[in-house]
Amino acid sequence: MRDIQNYFDRHLYIGRIGTAFIYAVMVSVALNYFWTPGHIYSSGITGLAQLFDSLSQGLFGFNIPVYIFLFVFNVPLIIAAWRSIGHRFAIFTTIAVLLASIMIRVIDKPVTLTHDPLIDAIFGGLVNGFATGLALRNGISTGGLDILGILIRKRTGMRMGIVNMTFNAFIMLAAGLVFGWQFAFYSAIGVFVNAKVIDTVYTRQQKMQIMIITDRPKTVVDSIQNHLRRGITIIHGAEGAYKHDNKDVLFTVISQYEQYEVTEALAESDVHAFMSMWRVDKIQGNFYEPKL
Template identity: 45%
Template sequence: MDKGVGRKLLVALAYSVISSVGLNMFWLPGNIYANGITGLSQLLVQVLEDQLGIQLTIPALVLVFNLPLLAIAWQKIDRKFTLYTVFAVVVTSFVMKLVPVITLTTDPVICAVFGGVLHGFSVGLTLNSDFSTGGLDIIGILVKKATGRSIGSFFIAFNVTLQFFAGLLYGWQFAFYSAAAVFISGRVVDYVNAKQKRVQLMIVTEHSQQVAGSLQASLTRGITIINDVEGAFDHQEKKLLMMVVSQRELKKVKETIHQADQQAFVSVASGVSTNRVFYEW
């Protein structure tokens, strides 16, 4: 098996275990509602049981909601991406059943914080490995692919509506704690997902053609070349290459530059923003 494939499968398995622990040992005992499809499944399971006496399971509903989305992703996004996502969704549905619901604590603050950290960490791992956990992620990718626009406002509206009904039906304090858990989860996702963290490189080199050629051969990234720059010490004419890459790509970029020009000077600046979409599936 290819190392990249094996690594992604391990990441999907790790996601299923970590997210299931966060859900079954923190969010469910603390009456904390997740965001997206999982949160919707939580709420529906509880409403159907309380109002109609119908007993369903969260893993089963999560799988049912994801099936049509995965079918669309297979046709419209990318089949390799979809295969890994299918594996993550299916395995997670089974692991959710295997991991017992254990009440370590019912303190909603502790449950919101620790559940949010575990969930955000697990989701960040999958996004950093070029696949997703299904659900609303697929809708977001489809819309972004078709229009180039983010639908973050839709995600916010969906989750706010979900928390509103959860609060209306089962208590506002849990809706507020759930909102805090979702916020914590989102922040952890951003921290873990190095793919979306951008850094700017400034490369001073006497061998710009070799360096630029090597970088373009290994990465699909634009490079700006500034001619006629001069070193203050030796007053030799050099060229300056500028490019923006993800934090995850930085190690590979440095190795590529070193192979092309061992004397190149590389400066890295973090916290960079761009006026164009940096990365698309």
């Protein structure tokens, strides 16, 4: 049994490292092919690194490249992740940040695909947002605001995209004051697109309430709890208005990415059951979240 667990853990680690590499390549493309040629500032720590890269000549008398700032700024956040989120999460975050810094250096020849800063802002946000959401969905962080966002979300329930946009208001303000409001406004558009794509791809933080009407409650509950770890409330004595037969109503709350497991569990236990799902903006109480 231990050998089987080690086998799955090994493949999980390989998958996460592969995801970290994909993220690194995509963020390098976003930075070097869109943001840098368009004079667009990214979100989060990457945007902060860009800002310090632009100011480093005046501050230090010599230029310090983006990838150096990107890694240095992430070090204290990785330490916080190690202490508060999980050791494996922190290790894979370090791998993702290190690979991103390396790939930004390797792909260090900006290619001007377009001279339109609006297109650069939108497509840079799309590429980076998808990469960030993909990394988070596979249990790793890209560093920076991803770590800060997860810590805040665990305490307040606030969405990752909202945390991202709140912090980035500072980046946009600084960019506007230093380099001109035109590029700050374009950068704000890119940040908005980036945040929306993250929320679309990374669905762990999005909660859904499930209502199931069935005449086989025990079978359905057992099947759902075999697929995922969720508490379920049962309301007995419901009555169908059409045939006036006895039914039971089940309620539970899941993460959006778990809806496929619930659908599969219901198909196995009661193909005639009725199920509805709807988004939940906020929950309070004990809600289990798998350790990252």
